[in-house]
Amino acid sequence: MEQPERRRPGRPSLSNEELLDKALDLFLDKGFSGTSIDAICASAGMAKRTVYARYGDKESLFKAALSRAIDEWIVSVESLRAQESDDFEASLMRIGEMLVKNVLGPAGLRLLRLTNAESVAMPEIAQENVRHGTEPTLHYLADLFRRRLGDEGGEFPQAEDAAQAFLNIVVGGPANNAAWGMRMEMASIEHHTRYCVRLFLHGLLDEAGPPAKSEAGQLRRVLRDAEERLSEARARIDEAARLVRD
Template identity: 70%
Template sequence: MPVPDSGIIESTPAGARRRPGRPSLSNEELLDKALDLFLEKGFAGTSIDAVCAAAGMAKRTVYARYGDKETLFKAALNRAIEEWLVPVETLRAQETDDLEDTLVRIGTILVENVLSPAGLRLLRLTNAESVSMPEIAMENVRLGTEPTLFYLADLFRLHLGGAERDFAEAEEAAQAFLNLVVGGPASNAAWGKRFEPSTVERHIRFSVRLFLHGVSDRAPPRQERGLTDLLTQAEESVALARARLEQVRRLVELRP
């Protein structure tokens, strides 16, 4: 467990003069320094000594606050995730009377957030380290994905559940929306694919249309073939990402 920052690097006996030096970093600043190193070199390639050197802090101070490298890593990662996540209030502020327009606005915010430099760094780091520390992925879901899913499910109950807001598949629809609209770009970006802004916008609009008309069973006949093709592409993209992840997992298991 983190030890609250006292703002003092070393305790000094009464009456003794303290050596001049850098002021102690706050916990937030220490975690930021640590995260930069973890992002650059990974968990295995980052040492407590390197973190202390980057932070200008005594090793015993870091150990007193976080105990070991894994605890420090998880604290730094959680702080970064909390700062990066889109608050539900931000998503709620995008709502309009038109559900499709609302979903395009929400999808744009979520996809742009995933494809931001901070989003991509976190995505790659969590993907790499989740193999040996699965609790990292679980915490990411708890902090970010679950609140978004709950919000989307309520939104679908409101718009698709009628007067009684009775939409039994609301939670499944929320998960499908994230998988289709956000998951595709996230998976491809994690493997190095770059997207032009026009490509991102086109993906979001097509995916929202596919999702919405598929859920409400009102897809116009002239769009059925195009929407089916898009769904097939999305499924193939997800399957490819899963296959690559399995390859990485097997390589990690084979390492001495």
């Protein structure tokens, strides 16, 4: 019998994840307008008809690649929750440091600059970034503030505002600096995070009124520490003034 002709083994087709990774590398390097479907196909070793069959056009491919990258980059709620301890201020310090370092890491900086550059022409990119990357963190922080600063029923009306303020004060500054190409040394980042967490926390306590019983002792210790630091600062100012007069 005549044997059927065997098909030559073809090049294995990339998975969707691999295709999106290849596309993202080019988008990050060249921007949306500077990246062609031809270049993506060449990088992925894939026929144009296959790419179009999967995603339809370059914009859909770009959004899919960006969405995947954001999902992989964001700090999970589980990771944030793992930073909690009985010490509320120390917990906020660790959470703040984790978020800031994530934004200023290589993946965070590349995504930040890409989304900022393309959001003018495609505002839905910024909206997607907020939905995927920011909203879960805001929900977690609001829940944290309700649990730690709420009344016996867990009510804390300022929870959402406090969550947004925390991100703006602690994370927003370094992120904005990075978006404008300003570099911060690690020591400066750590100092910024510690200072802003304390600034945020003590301002929040003034707004929250009497803290929950479980936090009262700890917060009194924090306030005493702040008062001692203020006294030291005043003593240094007085000493400096005396030296100037002399």
